[in-house]
Amino acid sequence: xxxxxxxxxxxxxxxxxxxxxxxxxxxxxxxxxxxxxxxxxxxxxxxxxxxxxxxxxxxxxxxxxxxxxxxxxxxxxxxxxxxxxxxxxxxxxxxxxxxxxxxxxxxxxxxxxxxxxxxxxxxxxxxxxxxxxxxxxxxxxxxxxxxxxxxxxxxxxxxxxxxxxxxxxxxxxxxxxxxxxxxxxxxxxxxxxxxxxxxxxxxxxxxxxxxxxxxxxxxxxxxxxxxxxxxxxxxxxxxxxxxxxxxxxxxxxxxxxxxxxxxxxxxxxxxxxxxxxxxxxxxxxxxxxxxxxxxxxxxxxxxxxxxxxxxxxxxxxxxxxxxxxxxxxxxxxxxxxxxxxx
Amino acid sequence: xxxxxxxxxxxxxxxxxxxxxxxxxxxxxxxxxxxxxxxxxxxxxxxxxxxxxxxxxxxxxxxxxxxxxxxxxxxxxxxxxxxxxxxxxxxxxxxxxxxxxxxxxxxxxxxxxxxxxxxxxxxxxxxxxxxxxxxxxxxxxxxxxxxxxxxxxxxxxxxxxxxxxxxxxxxxxxxxxxxxxxxxxxxxxxxxxxxxxxxxxxxxxxxxxxxxxxxxxxxxxxxxxxxxxxxxxxxxxxxxxxxxxxxxxxxxxxxxxxxxxxxxxxxxxxxxxxxxxxxxxx
Numbered sequence: 092x093x094x095x096x097x098x099x100x101x102x103x104x105x106x107x108x109x110x111x112x113x114x115x116x117x118x119x120x121x122x123x124x125x126x127x128x129x130x131x132x133x134x135x136x137x138x139x140x141x142x143x144x145x146x147x148x149x150x151x152x153x154x155x156x157x158x159x160x161x162x163x164x165x166x167x168x169x170x171x172x173x174x175x176x177x178x179x180x181x182x183x184x185x186x187x188x189x190x191x192x193x194x195x196x197x198x199x200x201x202x203x204x205x206x207x208x209x210x211x212x213x214x215x216x217x218x219x220x221x222x223x224x225x226x227x228x229x230x231x232x233x234x235x236x237x238x239x240x241x242x243x244x245x246x247x248x249x250x251x252x253x254x255x256x257x258x259x260x261x262x263x264x265x266x267x268x269x270x271x272x273x274x275x276x277x278x279x280x281x282x283x284x285x286x287x288x289x290x291x292x293x294x295x296x297x298x299x300x301x302x303x304x305x306x307x308x309x310x311x312x313x314x315x316x317x318x319x320x321x322x323x324x325x326x327x328x329x330x331x332x333x334x335x336x337x338x339x340x341x342x343x344x345x346x347x348x349x350x351x352x353x354x355x356x357x358x359x360x361x362x363x364x365x366x367x368x369x370x371x372x373x374x375x376x377x378x379x380x381x382x383x384x385x386x387x388x389x390x391x392x393x394x395x396x397x398x399x400x401x402x403x404x405x406x407x408x409x410x411x412x413x414x415x416x417x418x419x420x421x422x423x424x425x426x427x428x429x430x431x432x433x
Numbered sequence: 434x435x436x437x438x439x440x441x442x443x444x445x446x447x448x449x450x451x452x453x454x455x456x457x458x459x460x461x462x463x464x465x466x467x468x469x470x471x472x473x474x475x476x477x478x479x480x481x482x483x484x485x486x487x488x489x490x491x492x493x494x495x496x497x498x499x500x501x502x503x504x505x506x507x508x509x510x511x512x513x514x515x516x517x518x519x520x521x522x523x524x525x526x527x528x529x530x531x532x533x534x535x536x537x538x539x540x541x542x543x544x545x546x547x548x549x550x551x552x553x554x555x556x557x558x559x560x561x562x563x564x565x566x567x568x569x570x571x572x573x574x575x576x577x578x579x580x581x582x583x584x585x586x587x588x589x590x591x592x593x594x595x596x597x598x599x600x601x602x603x604x605x606x607x608x609x610x611x612x613x614x615x616x617x618x619x620x621x622x623x624x625x626x627x628x629x630x631x632x633x634x635x636x637x638x639x640x641x642x643x644x645x646x647x648x649x650x651x652x653x654x655x656x657x658x659x660x661x662x663x664x665x666x667x668x669x670x671x672x673x674x675x676x677x678x679x680x681x682x683x684x685x686x687x688x689x690x691x692x693x694x695x696x697x698x699x700x701x702x703x704x705x706x707x708x709x710x711x712x713x714x715x
Contacts, residue, residue, distance in 0.1 A: 094540050097533065097536045097537055097540055098540070100529070100533060101526060101528075101529060101533070101537060103528075104526065104527075104528025104529055105526065105528060107528070203524070203527075204520065204522055204524035205524050205525070205526050207490070207518075207520040207524045208520060208524045208525065208526075208577070208580070209537075209541060210490070211488055211490075211513065211516070211517075211518035211520070212513075212537075212538050212541040212542045212545075212580070212584065213513075213541040213542070214509070214510035214513050214514060214542070214543070215510060216509075219541065222540070431485075431490055431491065432490055
């Protein structure tokens, strides 16, 4: 047996049930996504008159469902709604990998006493850790790649007419970011397990730690996005919404003040501005008297990052979470080097 | 390093755990190369802690430790290269076979002699394909010993490997150990609280009590230098209860009769208890 196989076997035997759990969960979710994607495609193909141009819950102006189409569109939207819920799984899967695969990895070795055997034999605990992680990481990330691809297929089936490479719809729940977040979550889970050294407490703590760290990263990225976002006035008259309003990443919702500054509604209230009334052309007023006087404070607007920057943001955000994972892994290495084996 | 240099050494070694308990207090030890040394003491005497400081599993609070002249906290890799270690519980991977363990050891330790370890296990009829969880306690201990021996390390540290074994398994374990150590010219430190088991296997005896070294001598010299007296004497080490309920004294030099090794150890443990500090006894 080669070295890699020995480690794979050790990893499999040590975490057999966790590996089976995540494999069954991820593959079942992926299979469901593929099924829903093909079902939606098939429904559209079978009912072109009723469903042409449909997608994402909006019925195009030219395709208002007539009486004959109401049953078909209703079934289509029900199916699409169910399909959309699957995308929550691709959001949750990386966290699950961190908790279920990452946290027990070192914790079980310490808890079970096997770290004493391994660390007394291994001249480098870092080398041991990397070899120990390799199989679990490859296994977990392979499953996440499957989920990333199938979630992309599903979103493409829900929004058949949109170029998803330039569209923030279901951002973070499809494509490479799913895999990158898995890297971060597994590494954080390993760190928590290495610190705590007991399986169950490590699993429970990792739920909190991974959640807190990812919430922090998300807040940081939101702030970063604010510095790069552009203002887009809300077009209240257009329905269904189109263009950037559909494909952009919404960073904030608020008012574009008459001097050009963007103010979110919560910031506006903090400043004592009370934008209570919207009027024609998306103008925002503070009172009925202002409406009569024609004195408006600004325009109802979004702070957005246009869909054309989708690929760029996926790369940036993926790099950030992978970097967080690398830091966590480095810290896990330090903990493993210094801690007692049990 | 010359031949006269100790292979295992501690200087003023002290270890305090987080809750303020001192496991070791000012331990000065030097072990020369060769032979088997028994490290004897009751539970919580600090035997495991002492061994773990040499393996680099416990960091000294004060003082220093050396393995073949190397501080394991400054050069863990260098120190471990000289060590084979058998943990207190066999600590084998449940899901792996004996052969998998040897494979793993070969992956982790450059130069691991798998054939040597395999041969040791074959002598004991321990099947290589059997899962660790299907082995008896004695067989698991033998696998752990075979792995330590397979490292071909010149120093073996064995942390109470006999504790959970039945008498026959203990005897077999010690037989393999003495055979290997004497055959290879290695140095072994075997911790135990079962004196009778180590009496025949060990050349040297260290009695550890409440974190301090109470006796450090060759087994032969320790037995020759002590006797049992039924009355208190000025050269008494300590008194303790005999199996018949009477009180007896371990004395240095002449007494009523020759002391057994068990009585020598008991006498020194009793002396350690009577001089224990409150912190150490906590």
